[in-house]
Amino acid sequence: MTFKLVFLPPHRDHTRVWAERLAETVRDVRVAVPETLEDVRMEIADADAAFGTIPPELLALAEKLRWLQAPAAAPAAGYYYPELVRHPVVVTNFRGIFNDHIAAHIMAFVLAFARGMHRYIPRQMRQEWKPDEEGGMLHLPESTALIIGVGGIGAETARLCAAFGIRVIGVDVSREDLPDGVSEMHAPEALDGLLPGADFVIMTIPHTPQTEGMMGARRFTLMKPSAFLINIGRGMTVRLHDLDAALRGGEIGGAGLDVYEVEPLPPEHPLWTAPNVLLTPHVAGHGPYLDERRFEIITENARRFATGQPLINIVDKANWF
Protein backbone atom coordinates (compact mmCIF):
# COMPACT_ATOMS: atom_id res chain seq x y z
CA MET A 1 0.00 0.00 0.00
CA THR A 2 1.39 3.39 -0.88
CA PHE A 3 1.13 5.89 1.95
CA LYS A 4 2.06 9.48 2.61
CA LEU A 5 4.40 10.40 5.48
CA VAL A 6 4.85 14.06 6.43
CA PHE A 7 8.03 15.19 8.20
CA LEU A 8 6.78 18.04 10.39
CA PRO A 9 8.91 21.17 10.83
CA PRO A 10 11.12 22.33 12.40
CA HIS A 11 13.58 20.18 10.46
CA ARG A 12 17.15 19.49 11.44
CA ASP A 13 20.01 18.36 9.23
CA HIS A 14 19.71 14.74 10.28
CA THR A 15 15.89 14.65 9.91
CA ARG A 16 16.20 15.94 6.32
CA VAL A 17 18.67 13.11 5.68
CA TRP A 18 16.24 10.63 7.23
CA ALA A 19 13.43 11.84 4.94
CA GLU A 20 15.62 11.27 1.89
CA ARG A 21 16.93 7.90 3.00
CA LEU A 22 13.43 6.73 3.92
CA ALA A 23 12.09 7.58 0.47
CA GLU A 24 14.98 5.61 -1.03
CA THR A 25 14.83 2.52 1.20
CA VAL A 26 11.13 1.92 1.88
CA ARG A 27 8.89 1.00 -1.05
CA ASP A 28 5.45 2.54 -1.14
CA VAL A 29 6.21 5.62 0.95
CA ARG A 30 5.70 9.14 -0.34
CA VAL A 31 7.63 11.52 1.91
CA ALA A 32 6.68 15.20 2.19
CA VAL A 33 8.95 17.70 3.94
CA PRO A 34 6.92 20.92 4.21
CA GLU A 35 8.95 23.91 5.37
CA THR A 36 6.29 26.23 6.78
CA LEU A 37 3.14 25.78 8.82
CA GLU A 38 1.19 26.96 5.76
CA ASP A 39 2.77 24.17 3.72
CA VAL A 40 1.97 21.66 6.46
CA ARG A 41 -1.68 22.71 6.33
CA MET A 42 -1.68 21.74 2.65
CA GLU A 43 0.11 18.42 3.16
CA ILE A 44 -1.47 17.12 6.36
CA ALA A 45 -5.06 16.72 5.12
CA ASP A 46 -4.31 13.58 3.09
CA ALA A 47 -1.34 12.38 5.17
CA ASP A 48 -1.47 8.80 6.45
CA ALA A 49 1.47 9.28 8.77
CA ALA A 50 3.66 11.97 10.28
CA PHE A 51 7.00 12.32 12.05
CA GLY A 52 7.53 15.02 14.64
CA THR A 53 5.42 17.21 16.88
CA ILE A 54 1.90 18.09 15.71
CA PRO A 55 0.08 21.10 17.20
CA PRO A 56 -3.68 20.80 17.92
CA GLU A 57 -4.75 23.08 15.04
CA LEU A 58 -2.93 20.86 12.53
CA LEU A 59 -4.16 17.63 14.12
CA ALA A 60 -7.70 18.92 13.58
CA LEU A 61 -6.99 18.93 9.82
CA ALA A 62 -5.34 15.50 9.78
CA GLU A 63 -8.39 13.43 9.03
CA LYS A 64 -6.56 10.46 7.54
CA LEU A 65 -3.70 10.33 10.07
CA ARG A 66 -3.22 6.81 11.47
CA TRP A 67 0.44 6.83 12.61
CA LEU A 68 2.46 9.51 14.35
CA GLN A 69 6.14 8.84 15.12
CA ALA A 70 7.17 11.00 18.07
CA PRO A 71 10.68 12.47 17.83
CA ALA A 72 11.82 11.32 21.29
CA ALA A 73 12.09 8.20 23.43
CA ALA A 74 9.83 9.82 26.01
CA PRO A 75 8.39 13.11 24.69
CA ALA A 76 7.75 15.78 27.33
CA ALA A 77 4.29 15.62 28.92
CA GLY A 78 2.96 18.51 26.77
CA TYR A 79 3.38 16.38 23.66
CA TYR A 80 0.28 14.38 24.59
CA TYR A 81 -2.50 17.01 24.76
CA PRO A 82 -6.14 15.88 25.16
CA GLU A 83 -7.05 16.06 21.45
CA LEU A 84 -4.09 13.84 20.54
CA VAL A 85 -4.87 11.37 23.32
CA ARG A 86 -8.49 11.11 22.07
CA HIS A 87 -7.51 10.99 18.37
CA PRO A 88 -7.53 7.51 16.79
CA VAL A 89 -3.95 7.99 15.52
CA VAL A 90 -1.43 5.43 16.79
CA VAL A 91 1.60 7.15 18.36
CA THR A 92 4.99 5.47 18.43
CA ASN A 93 8.13 6.73 20.15
CA PHE A 94 11.89 6.10 20.14
CA ARG A 95 12.03 4.10 23.38
CA GLY A 96 14.73 1.48 23.52
CA ILE A 97 17.49 3.47 21.90
CA PHE A 98 18.94 4.48 25.28
CA ASN A 99 18.57 1.14 27.11
CA ASP A 100 22.25 0.21 27.24
CA HIS A 101 23.57 3.74 27.80
CA ILE A 102 21.13 4.61 30.58
CA ALA A 103 21.40 1.24 32.31
CA ALA A 104 25.19 1.72 32.43
CA HIS A 105 24.66 5.23 33.84
CA ILE A 106 22.35 3.86 36.54
CA MET A 107 24.94 1.22 37.44
CA ALA A 108 27.61 3.94 37.65
CA PHE A 109 25.45 5.61 40.33
CA VAL A 110 24.71 2.27 42.08
CA LEU A 111 28.38 1.26 42.23
CA ALA A 112 29.54 4.75 43.21
CA PHE A 113 27.18 4.79 46.21
CA ALA A 114 27.94 1.18 47.17
CA ARG A 115 31.69 1.95 47.23
CA GLY A 116 31.43 5.29 49.04
CA MET A 117 32.53 7.42 46.06
CA HIS A 118 30.00 10.10 47.09
CA ARG A 119 32.10 10.54 50.25
CA TYR A 120 35.57 9.90 48.83
CA ILE A 121 35.49 12.07 45.69
CA PRO A 122 34.59 15.26 47.60
CA ARG A 123 37.45 14.42 50.00
CA GLN A 124 39.75 13.93 47.00
CA MET A 125 38.81 17.44 45.82
CA ARG A 126 39.96 18.70 49.24
CA GLN A 127 43.19 16.62 48.97
CA GLU A 128 42.07 14.80 52.08
CA TRP A 129 43.05 11.17 52.90
CA LYS A 130 40.33 9.91 55.21
CA PRO A 131 39.32 6.25 55.00
CA ASP A 132 36.08 5.31 56.75
CA GLU A 133 35.85 2.18 58.88
CA GLU A 134 36.35 -1.17 57.19
CA GLY A 135 32.69 -2.25 57.36
CA GLY A 136 31.30 1.01 55.99
CA MET A 137 30.38 -0.11 52.49
CA LEU A 138 27.06 -1.31 51.09
CA HIS A 139 27.35 -5.04 50.39
CA LEU A 140 25.57 -5.53 47.08
CA PRO A 141 24.71 -9.24 47.52
CA GLU A 142 22.67 -8.22 50.59
CA SER A 143 21.03 -5.21 48.97
CA THR A 144 17.69 -4.67 47.26
CA ALA A 145 16.99 -2.44 44.28
CA LEU A 146 13.44 -1.24 43.71
CA ILE A 147 13.12 -0.38 40.03
CA ILE A 148 10.13 1.86 39.35
CA GLY A 149 9.29 1.45 35.68
CA VAL A 150 10.42 -1.84 34.18
CA GLY A 151 10.52 -1.11 30.46
CA GLY A 152 13.63 -1.68 28.37
CA ILE A 153 15.86 0.46 30.59
CA GLY A 154 14.54 -1.05 33.81
CA ALA A 155 14.91 -4.60 32.51
CA GLU A 156 18.50 -4.02 31.37
CA THR A 157 19.27 -2.45 34.75
CA ALA A 158 17.76 -5.47 36.51
CA ARG A 159 19.99 -7.83 34.54
CA LEU A 160 23.09 -5.83 35.50
CA CYS A 161 22.03 -5.53 39.16
CA ALA A 162 21.59 -9.31 39.30
CA ALA A 163 25.18 -9.80 38.10
CA PHE A 164 26.27 -8.09 41.35
CA GLY A 165 23.93 -10.25 43.43
CA ILE A 166 21.49 -7.38 44.03
CA ARG A 167 17.90 -8.51 44.62
CA VAL A 168 15.62 -6.64 42.22
CA ILE A 169 11.96 -5.80 42.81
CA GLY A 170 10.07 -4.20 39.95
CA VAL A 171 7.13 -1.79 40.00
CA ASP A 172 5.34 -1.22 36.72
CA VAL A 173 2.01 0.14 35.60
CA SER A 174 1.39 -2.68 33.13
CA ARG A 175 4.20 -5.23 33.03
CA GLU A 176 3.58 -8.48 34.91
CA ASP A 177 6.22 -10.87 33.57
CA LEU A 178 9.55 -11.21 35.35
CA PRO A 179 12.42 -10.04 33.12
CA ASP A 180 15.83 -11.63 33.67
CA GLY A 181 17.11 -10.56 37.09
CA VAL A 182 13.77 -9.39 38.55
CA SER A 183 12.52 -11.49 41.47
CA GLU A 184 9.16 -9.79 42.08
CA MET A 185 6.91 -7.49 40.06
CA HIS A 186 4.27 -5.25 41.60
CA ALA A 187 1.67 -2.69 40.55
CA PRO A 188 2.26 0.98 41.47
CA GLU A 189 -0.27 0.69 44.31
CA ALA A 190 2.27 -1.48 46.18
CA LEU A 191 4.93 1.25 46.15
CA ASP A 192 4.51 2.55 49.71
CA GLY A 193 4.84 -0.95 51.10
CA LEU A 194 7.96 -1.66 49.06
CA LEU A 195 9.95 1.53 49.72
CA PRO A 196 11.02 0.60 53.29
CA GLY A 197 12.81 -2.52 52.00
CA ALA A 198 14.87 -0.88 49.26
CA ASP A 199 18.55 0.11 49.37
CA PHE A 200 18.28 1.65 45.91
CA VAL A 201 15.11 3.27 44.54
CA ILE A 202 15.66 3.56 40.79
CA MET A 203 13.21 5.61 38.74
CA THR A 204 12.99 5.09 34.98
CA ILE A 205 9.43 6.33 34.41
CA PRO A 206 8.05 8.93 31.98
CA HIS A 207 6.29 12.11 33.05
CA THR A 208 2.54 11.51 33.02
CA PRO A 209 -0.26 12.94 35.18
CA GLN A 210 0.09 9.83 37.38
CA THR A 211 3.87 10.02 37.83
CA GLU A 212 4.25 13.78 38.40
CA GLY A 213 5.70 14.34 41.88
CA MET A 214 5.62 10.61 42.62
CA MET A 215 8.60 10.93 44.99
CA GLY A 216 8.08 13.70 47.52
CA ALA A 217 8.34 14.40 51.26
CA ARG A 218 5.97 11.64 52.40
CA ARG A 219 7.62 8.89 50.40
CA PHE A 220 11.16 9.93 51.41
CA THR A 221 10.16 9.22 55.02
CA LEU A 222 9.25 5.67 53.93
CA MET A 223 12.76 5.01 52.58
CA LYS A 224 15.58 3.60 54.72
CA PRO A 225 17.84 6.36 56.11
CA SER A 226 20.67 4.55 54.29
CA ALA A 227 18.88 4.18 50.94
CA PHE A 228 19.76 5.94 47.69
CA LEU A 229 17.35 7.50 45.19
CA ILE A 230 18.39 7.34 41.53
CA ASN A 231 16.37 9.20 38.88
CA ILE A 232 17.31 9.00 35.23
CA GLY A 233 13.75 9.12 33.87
CA ARG A 234 12.00 12.48 33.94
CA GLY A 235 12.69 15.31 36.35
CA MET A 236 9.05 16.08 37.12
CA THR A 237 8.63 12.78 38.97
CA VAL A 238 10.81 13.90 41.93
CA ARG A 239 10.13 16.99 44.08
CA LEU A 240 13.57 18.54 44.37
CA HIS A 241 12.70 20.82 47.30
CA ASP A 242 11.55 17.78 49.30
CA LEU A 243 14.58 15.77 48.16
CA ASP A 244 16.95 18.50 49.30
CA ALA A 245 15.26 18.55 52.71
CA ALA A 246 15.37 14.74 52.96
CA LEU A 247 19.10 14.72 52.15
CA ARG A 248 19.96 17.50 54.60
CA GLY A 249 17.77 15.91 57.27
CA GLY A 250 19.40 12.50 56.84
CA GLU A 251 16.06 10.90 55.93
CA ILE A 252 17.72 9.12 53.00
CA GLY A 253 21.32 8.14 52.36
CA GLY A 254 21.90 9.92 49.08
CA ALA A 255 20.68 10.63 45.56
CA GLY A 256 22.02 10.23 42.05
CA LEU A 257 20.14 12.39 39.56
CA ASP A 258 20.40 13.02 35.85
CA VAL A 259 17.04 14.80 35.38
CA TYR A 260 15.47 17.67 37.29
CA GLU A 261 12.22 19.60 37.69
CA VAL A 262 14.08 22.56 36.16
CA GLU A 263 16.78 22.05 33.53
CA PRO A 264 19.44 23.30 33.50
CA LEU A 265 19.50 23.12 37.29
CA PRO A 266 20.19 26.78 38.21
CA PRO A 267 23.61 27.51 39.79
CA GLU A 268 21.94 28.80 42.96
CA HIS A 269 19.80 25.66 43.47
CA PRO A 270 20.41 24.20 46.97
CA LEU A 271 20.62 20.63 45.60
CA TRP A 272 24.10 21.27 44.19
CA THR A 273 25.47 21.47 47.72
CA ALA A 274 23.23 18.93 49.45
CA PRO A 275 25.13 16.06 51.12
CA ASN A 276 25.63 12.73 49.36
CA VAL A 277 24.42 13.74 45.91
CA LEU A 278 25.89 12.80 42.54
CA LEU A 279 24.47 15.03 39.80
CA THR A 280 24.90 14.67 36.04
CA PRO A 281 23.43 17.19 33.55
CA HIS A 282 20.85 15.08 31.64
CA VAL A 283 23.47 12.91 29.93
CA ALA A 284 22.42 9.40 31.03
CA GLY A 285 21.25 8.66 27.49
CA HIS A 286 24.48 9.83 25.89
CA GLY A 287 26.41 7.30 23.87
CA PRO A 288 27.01 6.21 20.30
CA TYR A 289 24.54 5.05 17.63
CA LEU A 290 21.54 7.10 18.80
CA ASP A 291 20.66 8.62 15.43
CA GLU A 292 21.19 5.28 13.72
CA ARG A 293 18.81 3.66 16.20
CA ARG A 294 16.19 6.40 15.73
CA PHE A 295 16.29 6.00 11.97
CA GLU A 296 15.99 2.22 12.30
CA ILE A 297 12.76 2.63 14.28
CA ILE A 298 11.26 5.04 11.70
CA THR A 299 12.26 2.71 8.88
CA GLU A 300 10.95 -0.41 10.59
CA ASN A 301 7.62 1.27 11.34
CA ALA A 302 7.33 2.65 7.79
CA ARG A 303 7.81 -0.87 6.42
CA ARG A 304 5.25 -2.24 8.85
CA PHE A 305 2.75 0.52 8.12
CA ALA A 306 3.05 -0.10 4.37
CA THR A 307 2.37 -3.81 4.80
CA GLY A 308 -0.30 -3.53 7.47
CA GLN A 309 1.73 -5.12 10.23
CA PRO A 310 1.55 -3.94 13.87
CA LEU A 311 3.91 -1.03 14.61
CA ILE A 312 6.70 -1.24 17.20
CA ASN A 313 7.16 1.17 20.14
CA ILE A 314 3.45 2.01 20.40
CA VAL A 315 2.61 4.48 23.18
CA ASP A 316 -0.26 3.68 25.56
CA LYS A 317 -1.94 7.07 25.29
CA ALA A 318 -4.27 6.13 28.15
CA ASN A 319 -1.40 6.98 30.54
CA TRP A 320 -1.82 10.64 29.54
CA PHE A 321 -5.55 10.87 30.36
Added chain:
Amino acid sequence: MTFKLVFLPPHRDHTRVWAERLAETVRDVRVAVPETLEDVRMEIADADAAFGTIPPELLALAEKLRWLQAPAAAPAAGYYYPELVRHPVVVTNFRGIFNDHIAAHIMAFVLAFARGMHRYIPRQMRQEWKPDEEGGMLHLPESTALIIGVGGIGAETARLCAAFGIRVIGVDVSREDLPDGVSEMHAPEALDGLLPGADFVIMTIPHTPQTEGMMGARRFTLMKPSAFLINIGRGMTVRLHDLDAALRGGEIGGAGLDVYEVEPLPPEHPLWTAPNVLLTPHVAGHGPYLDERRFEIITENARRFATGQPLINIVDKANWF
Protein backbone atom coordinates in the same frame (compact mmCIF):
# COMPACT_ATOMS: atom_id res chain seq x y z
CA MET B 1 48.12 -35.51 64.49
CA THR B 2 48.47 -33.05 67.32
CA PHE B 3 50.38 -29.93 66.32
CA LYS B 4 51.47 -26.67 67.89
CA LEU B 5 50.40 -23.34 66.42
CA VAL B 6 51.99 -20.14 67.74
CA PHE B 7 50.13 -16.82 67.42
CA LEU B 8 52.95 -14.33 67.01
CA PRO B 9 52.74 -10.92 68.71
CA PRO B 10 51.69 -8.18 68.42
CA HIS B 11 48.20 -9.48 69.21
CA ARG B 12 44.97 -7.65 68.60
CA ASP B 13 41.62 -8.19 70.25
CA HIS B 14 40.27 -10.22 67.37
CA THR B 15 43.41 -12.36 66.99
CA ARG B 16 43.21 -13.29 70.69
CA VAL B 17 39.59 -14.34 70.06
CA TRP B 18 40.70 -16.36 67.03
CA ALA B 19 43.33 -18.18 69.12
CA GLU B 20 40.68 -19.17 71.66
CA ARG B 21 38.08 -20.19 69.09
CA LEU B 22 40.63 -22.20 67.15
CA ALA B 23 41.64 -24.18 70.23
CA GLU B 24 37.94 -24.91 70.83
CA THR B 25 36.90 -25.83 67.29
CA VAL B 26 39.88 -27.69 65.80
CA ARG B 27 40.86 -31.00 67.34
CA ASP B 28 44.54 -31.74 67.73
CA VAL B 29 45.77 -28.15 67.79
CA ARG B 30 47.72 -26.73 70.71
CA VAL B 31 47.62 -22.95 70.50
CA ALA B 32 50.27 -20.79 72.14
CA VAL B 33 49.87 -17.01 72.44
CA PRO B 34 53.24 -15.70 73.68
CA GLU B 35 53.17 -12.05 74.68
CA THR B 36 56.82 -11.02 74.40
CA LEU B 37 59.60 -11.77 71.94
CA GLU B 38 61.36 -13.61 74.78
CA ASP B 39 58.30 -15.83 75.19
CA VAL B 40 58.17 -16.40 71.41
CA ARG B 41 61.78 -17.57 71.49
CA MET B 42 60.74 -20.26 74.00
CA GLU B 43 57.64 -21.33 72.05
CA ILE B 44 58.86 -21.23 68.46
CA ALA B 45 61.54 -23.95 68.69
CA ASP B 46 59.03 -26.82 68.74
CA ALA B 47 56.21 -25.00 66.85
CA ASP B 48 54.78 -26.78 63.79
CA ALA B 49 52.89 -23.73 62.64
CA ALA B 50 52.59 -20.01 63.25
CA PHE B 51 50.22 -17.15 62.52
CA GLY B 52 51.52 -13.64 61.97
CA THR B 53 54.78 -11.98 61.02
CA ILE B 54 58.02 -13.77 61.89
CA PRO B 55 61.29 -11.84 62.03
CA PRO B 56 64.46 -13.50 60.68
CA GLU B 57 66.04 -14.08 64.10
CA LEU B 58 62.97 -16.04 65.23
CA LEU B 59 62.68 -17.94 61.96
CA ALA B 60 66.25 -19.13 62.53
CA LEU B 61 65.05 -20.83 65.73
CA ALA B 62 61.92 -22.36 64.14
CA GLU B 63 63.40 -25.66 63.12
CA LYS B 64 60.12 -27.59 63.02
CA LEU B 65 58.03 -24.86 61.33
CA ARG B 66 56.12 -26.22 58.33
CA TRP B 67 53.20 -23.79 58.01
CA LEU B 68 53.10 -20.01 58.37
CA GLN B 69 49.75 -18.24 57.98
CA ALA B 70 50.40 -14.64 56.91
CA PRO B 71 48.10 -12.04 58.50
CA ALA B 72 47.12 -10.36 55.19
CA ALA B 73 45.71 -11.15 51.76
CA ALA B 74 48.88 -9.75 50.17
CA PRO B 75 51.50 -8.99 52.83
CA ALA B 76 53.81 -6.06 52.04
CA ALA B 77 56.94 -7.02 50.10
CA GLY B 78 59.14 -6.91 53.22
CA TYR B 79 57.22 -9.84 54.68
CA TYR B 80 59.02 -12.20 52.31
CA TYR B 81 62.71 -11.72 53.17
CA PRO B 82 65.32 -14.06 51.63
CA GLU B 83 65.59 -16.42 54.62
CA LEU B 84 61.81 -16.95 54.62
CA VAL B 85 61.71 -17.50 50.86
CA ARG B 86 64.47 -20.14 51.16
CA HIS B 87 62.98 -21.75 54.30
CA PRO B 88 61.01 -24.98 53.67
CA VAL B 89 57.98 -23.56 55.56
CA VAL B 90 54.77 -23.34 53.50
CA VAL B 91 53.32 -19.82 53.66
CA THR B 92 49.58 -19.25 53.23
CA ASN B 93 47.83 -15.90 53.03
CA PHE B 94 44.29 -14.46 53.27
CA ARG B 95 43.74 -13.97 49.55
CA GLY B 96 40.14 -14.30 48.42
CA ILE B 97 38.52 -12.47 51.31
CA PHE B 98 38.35 -9.21 49.32
CA ASN B 99 37.32 -10.63 45.93
CA ASP B 100 33.73 -9.36 45.91
CA HIS B 101 34.45 -6.03 47.61
CA ILE B 102 37.44 -5.12 45.42
CA ALA B 103 35.80 -6.29 42.18
CA ALA B 104 32.83 -4.01 42.97
CA HIS B 105 35.26 -1.16 43.67
CA ILE B 106 36.98 -1.73 40.33
CA MET B 107 33.61 -1.72 38.56
CA ALA B 108 32.72 1.55 40.32
CA PHE B 109 35.84 3.06 38.70
CA VAL B 110 35.10 1.43 35.31
CA LEU B 111 31.49 2.65 35.24
CA ALA B 112 32.39 6.10 36.54
CA PHE B 113 34.92 6.61 33.74
CA ALA B 114 32.62 5.11 31.07
CA ARG B 115 29.84 7.50 32.06
CA GLY B 116 32.01 10.60 32.39
CA MET B 117 31.65 10.95 36.18
CA HIS B 118 35.30 12.05 36.40
CA ARG B 119 34.26 15.12 34.41
CA TYR B 120 30.74 15.64 35.78
CA ILE B 121 31.39 15.32 39.52
CA PRO B 122 34.05 18.07 39.58
CA ARG B 123 31.58 20.25 37.61
CA GLN B 124 28.89 19.42 40.17
CA MET B 125 31.25 20.65 42.93
CA ARG B 126 31.45 23.95 41.02
CA GLN B 127 27.62 24.02 40.60
CA GLU B 128 28.19 23.95 36.87
CA TRP B 129 25.68 22.46 34.38
CA LYS B 130 27.76 21.52 31.35
CA PRO B 131 26.75 18.46 29.33
CA ASP B 132 29.33 17.18 26.85
CA GLU B 133 28.33 16.13 23.35
CA GLU B 134 25.94 13.21 22.95
CA GLY B 135 28.53 10.76 21.63
CA GLY B 136 31.11 11.50 24.32
CA MET B 137 30.79 8.37 26.42
CA LEU B 138 32.80 5.16 26.36
CA HIS B 139 30.57 2.41 24.92
CA LEU B 140 31.29 -0.65 27.06
CA PRO B 141 30.27 -3.31 24.49
CA GLU B 142 33.01 -1.93 22.24
CA SER B 143 35.65 -1.62 24.95
CA THR B 144 38.48 -3.88 26.09
CA ALA B 145 39.70 -4.37 29.64
CA LEU B 146 43.22 -5.64 30.20
CA ILE B 147 43.33 -7.24 33.63
CA ILE B 148 46.88 -7.60 34.95
CA GLY B 149 46.78 -10.31 37.58
CA VAL B 150 43.93 -12.77 37.17
CA GLY B 151 43.62 -14.27 40.63
CA GLY B 152 40.34 -14.28 42.54
CA ILE B 153 39.86 -10.51 42.27
CA GLY B 154 40.76 -10.39 38.59
CA ALA B 155 38.47 -13.31 37.75
CA GLU B 156 35.50 -11.78 39.59
CA THR B 157 36.19 -8.48 37.81
CA ALA B 158 36.27 -10.28 34.47
CA ARG B 159 32.87 -11.85 35.15
CA LEU B 160 31.37 -8.44 35.96
CA CYS B 161 33.02 -6.75 32.97
CA ALA B 162 31.55 -9.42 30.69
CA ALA B 163 28.03 -8.63 32.00
CA PHE B 164 28.50 -5.16 30.45
CA GLY B 165 29.77 -6.61 27.18
CA ILE B 166 33.36 -5.59 27.86
CA ARG B 167 35.96 -7.80 26.18
CA VAL B 168 38.45 -8.99 28.79
CA ILE B 169 42.08 -9.92 28.19
CA GLY B 170 44.02 -11.35 31.10
CA VAL B 171 47.72 -11.17 31.90
CA ASP B 172 49.00 -13.48 34.60
CA VAL B 173 52.34 -14.83 35.72
CA SER B 174 51.07 -18.41 36.11
CA ARG B 175 47.38 -18.77 35.21
CA GLU B 176 46.61 -20.24 31.79
CA ASP B 177 42.94 -21.26 32.01
CA LEU B 178 40.22 -18.85 30.92
CA PRO B 179 38.00 -17.87 33.84
CA ASP B 180 34.37 -16.94 33.08
CA GLY B 181 34.39 -13.70 31.09
CA VAL B 182 38.05 -13.77 29.98
CA SER B 183 38.56 -14.21 26.23
CA GLU B 184 42.36 -14.40 26.12
CA MET B 185 45.10 -15.07 28.67
CA HIS B 186 48.72 -14.03 28.21
CA ALA B 187 52.02 -14.18 30.07
CA PRO B 188 53.50 -10.91 31.42
CA GLU B 189 55.98 -10.83 28.53
CA ALA B 190 53.05 -9.98 26.22
CA LEU B 191 52.12 -6.85 28.18
CA ASP B 192 53.72 -4.23 25.91
CA GLY B 193 51.93 -5.64 22.90
CA LEU B 194 48.56 -5.69 24.67
CA LEU B 195 48.58 -2.20 26.22
CA PRO B 196 47.79 -0.32 22.96
CA GLY B 197 44.49 -2.23 22.60
CA ALA B 198 43.09 -1.61 26.08
CA ASP B 199 40.47 0.93 27.14
CA PHE B 200 40.90 -0.08 30.78
CA VAL B 201 44.17 -1.32 32.27
CA ILE B 202 43.23 -2.92 35.58
CA MET B 203 46.01 -3.89 38.00
CA THR B 204 45.33 -6.42 40.75
CA ILE B 205 48.87 -7.67 41.32
CA PRO B 206 50.95 -7.94 44.49
CA HIS B 207 54.20 -6.09 45.09
CA THR B 208 57.11 -8.38 44.20
CA PRO B 209 60.55 -7.63 42.76
CA GLN B 210 59.07 -8.33 39.31
CA THR B 211 56.01 -6.06 39.66
CA GLU B 212 57.65 -3.03 41.32
CA GLY B 213 57.26 -0.05 39.02
CA MET B 214 55.60 -2.18 36.34
CA MET B 215 53.63 0.82 35.07
CA GLY B 216 55.84 3.81 34.43
CA ALA B 217 56.57 6.47 31.80
CA ARG B 218 57.44 4.08 28.97
CA ARG B 219 54.31 1.94 29.34
CA PHE B 220 51.99 4.96 29.66
CA THR B 221 53.07 5.97 26.16
CA LEU B 222 51.92 2.54 24.95
CA MET B 223 48.38 3.11 26.26
CA LYS B 224 45.61 4.74 24.19
CA PRO B 225 45.28 8.47 24.96
CA SER B 226 41.68 7.67 25.92
CA ALA B 227 42.46 4.68 28.16
CA PHE B 228 42.05 4.51 31.93
CA LEU B 229 44.47 2.98 34.43
CA ILE B 230 42.92 1.38 37.52
CA ASN B 231 45.12 0.16 40.38
CA ILE B 232 43.61 -1.52 43.42
CA GLY B 233 46.50 -3.93 43.98
CA ARG B 234 49.66 -2.54 45.50
CA GLY B 235 50.88 1.03 45.21
CA MET B 236 54.49 0.17 44.43
CA THR B 237 53.51 -1.24 41.01
CA VAL B 238 52.70 2.23 39.57
CA ARG B 239 55.18 5.13 39.40
CA LEU B 240 53.06 8.07 40.58
CA HIS B 241 55.41 10.76 39.30
CA ASP B 242 55.20 9.26 35.80
CA LEU B 243 51.43 8.79 36.11
CA ASP B 244 50.96 12.42 37.08
CA ALA B 245 52.97 13.50 34.04
CA ALA B 246 51.03 11.14 31.74
CA LEU B 247 47.70 12.53 33.00
CA ARG B 248 48.76 16.17 32.69
CA GLY B 249 50.27 15.49 29.27
CA GLY B 250 47.12 13.76 28.01
CA GLU B 251 49.03 10.54 27.32
CA ILE B 252 46.25 8.55 29.00
CA GLY B 253 42.57 9.33 29.59
CA GLY B 254 42.43 9.00 33.35
CA ALA B 255 43.25 6.93 36.40
CA GLY B 256 41.33 5.39 39.29
CA LEU B 257 43.60 4.54 42.20
CA ASP B 258 43.08 3.05 45.62
CA VAL B 259 46.75 2.31 46.43
CA TYR B 260 49.83 4.51 46.18
CA GLU B 261 53.61 4.42 46.40
CA VAL B 262 53.27 6.46 49.60
CA GLU B 263 50.28 6.02 51.90
CA PRO B 264 48.63 8.16 53.06
CA LEU B 265 49.11 10.17 49.86
CA PRO B 266 50.49 13.48 51.25
CA PRO B 267 48.20 16.53 50.91
CA GLU B 268 50.79 18.30 48.75
CA HIS B 269 51.15 15.42 46.26
CA PRO B 270 50.46 16.67 42.70
CA LEU B 271 48.30 13.63 41.87
CA TRP B 272 45.41 15.01 43.95
CA THR B 273 44.92 17.78 41.41
CA ALA B 274 45.84 15.90 38.22
CA PRO B 275 43.07 15.84 35.59
CA ASN B 276 40.69 12.88 35.27
CA VAL B 277 41.67 11.07 38.45
CA LEU B 278 39.40 9.32 40.93
CA LEU B 279 41.27 8.58 44.17
CA THR B 280 40.10 6.49 47.11
CA PRO B 281 42.19 6.08 50.28
CA HIS B 282 43.03 2.33 50.28
CA VAL B 283 39.45 1.24 50.92
CA ALA B 284 38.78 -1.02 47.91
CA GLY B 285 38.82 -4.06 50.19
CA HIS B 286 36.39 -2.55 52.68
CA GLY B 287 33.14 -4.39 53.25
CA PRO B 288 31.52 -6.79 55.69
CA TYR B 289 32.61 -10.27 56.85
CA LEU B 290 36.36 -9.75 56.49
CA ASP B 291 37.32 -11.00 59.96
CA GLU B 292 34.92 -13.95 59.60
CA ARG B 293 36.55 -14.84 56.29
CA ARG B 294 40.06 -14.55 57.75
CA PHE B 295 39.16 -16.84 60.63
CA GLU B 296 37.59 -19.35 58.23
CA ILE B 297 40.88 -19.59 56.32
CA ILE B 298 42.93 -20.13 59.50
CA THR B 299 40.45 -22.75 60.68
CA GLU B 300 40.32 -24.56 57.37
CA ASN B 301 44.11 -24.68 57.14
CA ALA B 302 44.46 -25.82 60.77
CA ARG B 303 42.08 -28.72 60.03
CA ARG B 304 43.98 -29.57 56.85
CA PHE B 305 47.36 -29.34 58.58
CA ALA B 306 46.20 -31.66 61.37
CA THR B 307 45.02 -34.28 58.87
CA GLY B 308 47.88 -33.94 56.41
CA GLN B 309 45.79 -32.48 53.58
CA PRO B 310 47.13 -29.78 51.23
CA LEU B 311 46.67 -26.26 52.60
CA ILE B 312 44.62 -23.59 50.82
CA ASN B 313 45.89 -20.12 49.81
CA ILE B 314 49.52 -21.27 49.46
CA VAL B 315 51.91 -18.48 48.38
CA ASP B 316 54.35 -19.14 45.55
CA LYS B 317 57.41 -17.83 47.35
CA ALA B 318 59.41 -18.07 44.11
CA ASN B 319 57.79 -14.75 43.09
CA TRP B 320 59.80 -13.06 45.83
CA PHE B 321 63.21 -14.32 44.70
